[in-house]
Amino acid sequence: MKNWKKILLPLAASALMLSACSGGGGGDATTAGSGGSGDTEKKEITIWAWDPNFNIAALNLAKEKYAKDHPDVTINIVENAQADIVQKLNTGLNSGTTKGLPNVVLIEDYRAQNFLQSYPDAFRDMSDKIKAEDFADYKAGPTSFDGKQYGIPFDSGVTGFYVRTDYLEQAGYTVEDVTNIDWDQFIEIGKKVKEATGKAMLTQDPNDLGTLRVMLQSAGSWYLKEDGVTPNIAGNAAFKEALETYKAMFDADIVKLNSDWSQFVAAFNSGDVASVPTGNWITPSVKAEASQSGKWAVVPIPRLKDTANSINASNSGGSSWYVMNVDGQDAAADFMAATFGSDAELYQDLLSKIGVLGTLKAASGGEAYEQPDEFFGGQKIYSDFAKWTTEVPKVNFGLHTYAIEDILSAEVQNYLNGSKDVDAVMNDTQAQAEAQLK
Amino acid sequence: MKTANTAAGSGKNSNTFQSSRSRRFKSGLVGWLFVAAAVILIAAFYFYPMIQALILSFQTGTGINMKFNGLGNYQRLFTDKMFLTAVANTFIYLLFQVPIMIILAMFFSVLLNDRNLKFKGFFRTAIFLPAITSLVAYSIVFKYLFAPDGLVNAMLMNIHIINAPIQWISDPFWAKVTIIIAITWRWTGYNMIFYLSGLQNIDQSIYEAARIDGASAIRQFFSITIPLLKPIILFTSITSTIGTLQLFDEVMNITKGGPGNATTTISQYIYNLSFEYSADFGYAATVSYSIVIMIIILSFIQFKVAGDRNA
Numbered sequence: 001m002k003n004w005k006k007i008l009l010p011l012a013a014s015a016l017m018l019s020a021c022s023g024g025g026g027g028d029a030t031t032a033g034s035g036g037s038g039d040t041e042k043k044e045i046t047i048w049a050w051d052p053n054f055n056i057a058a059l060n061l062a063k064e065k066y067a068k069d070h071p072d073v074t075i076n077i078v079e080n081a082q083a084d085i086v087q088k089l090n091t092g093l094n095s096g097t098t099k100g101l102p103n104v105v106l107i108e109d110y111r112a113q114n115f116l117q118s119y120p121d122a123f124r125d126m127s128d129k130i131k132a133e134d135f136a137d138y139k140a141g142p143t144s145f146d147g148k149q150y151g152i153p154f155d156s157g158v159t160g161f162y163v164r165t166d167y168l169e170q171a172g173y174t175v176e177d178v179t180n181i182d183w184d185q186f187i188e189i190g191k192k193v194k195e196a197t198g199k200a201m202l203t204q205d206p207n208d209l210g211t212l213r214v215m216l217q218s219a220g221s222w223y224l225k226e227d228g229v230t231p232n233i234a235g236n237a238a239f240k241e242a243l244e245t246y247k248a249m250f251d252a253d254i255v256k257l258n259s260d261w262s263q264f265v266a267a268f269n270s271g272d273v274a275s276v277p278t279g280n281w282i283t284p285s286v287k288a289e290a291s292q293s294g295k296w297a298v299v300p301i302p303r304l305k306d307t308a309n310s311i312n313a314s315n316s317g318g319s320s321w322y323v324m325n326v327d328g329q330d331a332a333a334d335f336m337a338a339t340f341g342s343d344a345e346l347y348q349d350l351l352s353k354i355g356v357l358g359t360l361k362a363a364s365g366g367e368a369y370e371q372p373d374e375f376f377g378g379q380k381i382y383s384d385f386a387k388w389t390t391e392v393p394k395v396n397f398g399l400h401t402y403a404i405e406d407i408l409s410a411e412v413q414n415y416l417n418g419s420k421d422v423d424a425v426m427n428d429t430q431a432q433a434e435a436q437l438k
Numbered sequence: 439m440k441t442a443n444t445a446a447g448s449g450k451n452s453n454t455f456q457s458s459r460s461r462r463f464k465s466g467l468v469g470w471l472f473v474a475a476a477v478i479l480i481a482a483f484y485f486y487p488m489i490q491a492l493i494l495s496f497q498t499g500t501g502i503n504m505k506f507n508g509l510g511n512y513q514r515l516f517t518d519k520m521f522l523t524a525v526a527n528t529f530i531y532l533l534f535q536v537p538i539m540i541i542l543a544m545f546f547s548v549l550l551n552d553r554n555l556k557f558k559g560f561f562r563t564a565i566f567l568p569a570i571t572s573l574v575a576y577s578i579v580f581k582y583l584f585a586p587d588g589l590v591n592a593m594l595m596n597i598h599i600i601n602a603p604i605q606w607i608s609d610p611f612w613a614k615v616t617i618i619i620a621i622t623w624r625w626t627g628y629n630m631i632f633y634l635s636g637l638q639n640i641d642q643s644i645y646e647a648a649r650i651d652g653a654s655a656i657r658q659f660f661s662i663t664i665p666l667l668k669p670i671i672l673f674t675s676i677t678s679t680i681g682t683l684q685l686f687d688e689v690m691n692i693t694k695g696g697p698g699n700a701t702t703t704i705s706q707y708i709y710n711l712s713f714e715y716s717a718d719f720g721y722a723a724t725v726s727y728s729i730v731i732m733i734i735i736l737s738f739i740q741f742k743v744a745g746d747r748n749a
């Protein structure tokens with residue numbers, strides 16, 4: 001008997017430890033996991049997204065609306081940082097078990113193809129619930145794969161050229177003078193503005209090539225070819241002009257440098273720069289400085305001068321919803337289709353209450369969109385943005401946006417400081433990208 | 439087992455022999471069972487993942503579309519400019535930061551070991567304190583201290599050392615300097631503690647004898663303190679080397695690897711390959727194993743150079 005005790009004790013101890021370990025790991029799964037009760041009456045949907053003031057707020061509105069007609073569906077909205085979602089999805093999907101994964105997840109458009117292609121069958125084909133044609137054309141690029149529509153397109157990353165009308169006036173320009181211009185004119189105006197006011201035209205983080213992306217997409221071009229895998233750098237005329245224009249901005253000394261988001265926002269909130277050419281998601285940050293009310297206007301983003309198909313509309317960022325191929329997918333698909341997939345009325349609320357600019361075509365008009373904004377001198381900025389959204393050229397972001405951007409940002413440094421010319425930069429980036437993206 | 443024993447035991451001698459053997463076997467078994475819990479857990483959570491990672495490092499593809507490609511990933515290491523940049527950056531940190539930190543740690547510990555020093559506890563705590571701060575928290579504080587219009591630039595400009603703000607974060611050279619300053623601040627106090635304990639183990643009579651022989655304080659430091667601290671120097675330089683090779687949090691939070699990969703480290707590259715780029719876990723595992731190989735080689739060299747007589 002004594003011997004048994006000796007044997008049992010360590011066994012019990014190790015069993016305890018093991019269960020403690022699995023308890024720690026499993027805790028997340030049970031709370032975040034899909035209820036798995038697709039067949040029973042009570043349906044449960046778990047959704048992951050980031051940004052409480054934007055995506056999460058939008059989800060809450062949709063949930064409220066949906067809950068009225070569907071009391072049998074419980075919707076759990078879980079907030080995670082975007083980087084965490086990317087990590088959890090990658091590790092979860094790689095492990096081969098869908099336990100702990102949500103029913104619906106928000107994915108940035110630049111990353112979407114990466115997930116769709118790296119994990120076939122992980123996402124539910126939504127072709128039976130929504131129509132790609134119902135949404136802005138350019139959103140079909142990132143959200144579909146192999147002829148199937150996976151994503152429910154969400155917010156528009158359509159760009160605008162936010163400009164300080166008072167600074168323009170001091171330099172002798174009107175809003176008409178900066179409407180539908182090209183980037184070369186932008187630089188010329190920037191120089192004049194700096195002369196007259198001493199303010200930089202725009203602020204840039206040299207590590208963030210967002211402006212380059214905006215220029216590229218305005219011409220329907222991208223880092224990768226249509227297939228989404230072959231680097232499209234060397235010999236890409238639009239890319240060359242974008243790079244040259246980008247450098248010209250720095251050479252003209254109209255750029256105030258920043259190194260992160262808060263400095264970026266501070267640059268225009270403090271009145272240090274005369275314009276912000278970027279995605280419409282910046283609107284709340286611009287409006288955060290109430291003392292500048294009435295001094296701003298939004299006009300279409302500049303285009304590339306010599307690239308014939310470059311237009312005054314582009315995109316920066318944006319994300320879409322994806323239903324995962326796990327238990328409860330039909331309930332989740334129904335929810336998404338009934339709300340973000342078709343409900344034009346919901347999008348009115350999203351805009352008026354949160355400032356979300358959707359991409360559902362049916363929702364691009366209506367009262368909320370026609371509302372003039374006093375901050376922008378009474379301009380109907382949302383109806384303008386909605387109009388530009390429909391014009392954004394469609395490109396395939398492909399698999400490697402951020403991988404190429406890291407290669408490129410090192411090369412762009414060499415270009416900006418003059419140690420390499422534009423062709424060498426493009427050829428070297430192409431060569432490195434080809435070697436790395438296998 | 440007991441029944442088997444009595445049944446088999448015919449003579450008294452053989453019985454005692456048998457039972458002592460079985461007792462030894464049983465106590466051995468119990469011992470193994472105690473160890474088993476730890477061994478199973480370590481095997482399951484350390485060795486199994488290590489072996490899986492090794493297998494993974496011979497595969498290529500994104501996400502779950504993996505296929506074996508032999509040594510392809512390892513060949514790719516040598517032509518991958520980003521990896522080579524990351525290795526170069528990591529070794530620059532290593533070559534500058536580790537010696538600076540170790541010399542500083544030794545310097546502080548000798549000062550703080552002075553028996554006539556007042557408020558010893560206060561100074562020790564003050565220098566050790568950085569080591570208990572969160573890596574992310576201090577990185578973010580450093581990022582703001584070294585911002586173009588941050589405190590450091592403002593201070594340097596006010597005392598007229600510089601005329602224009604230094605681009606601590608967005609200049610390739612200064613960004614590396616910023617990272618080195620940050621990790622030195624964070625880890626010097628930690629290493630100092632080892633030197634302090636080493637110093638307290640040195641017999642005071644050795645110093646007394648040296649003083650009687652007329653050795654100066656500097657001579658004492660180089661001829662007594664340093665040789666007797668050799669095992670500690672070896673230990674701290676190996677742990678610091680390993681720590682630097684695994685550097686991640688600071689770079690991720692202060693510079694994000696920029697400007698243009700000028701501060702990327704190997705660990706950050708592994709993270710980028712897995713989560714930032716296109717979920718290439720196979721190649722990420724290969725890069726991880728390259729760190730293992732580097733740590734083994736560097737530790738071996740350090741043992742050979744510094745530790746032969748003490749080992």
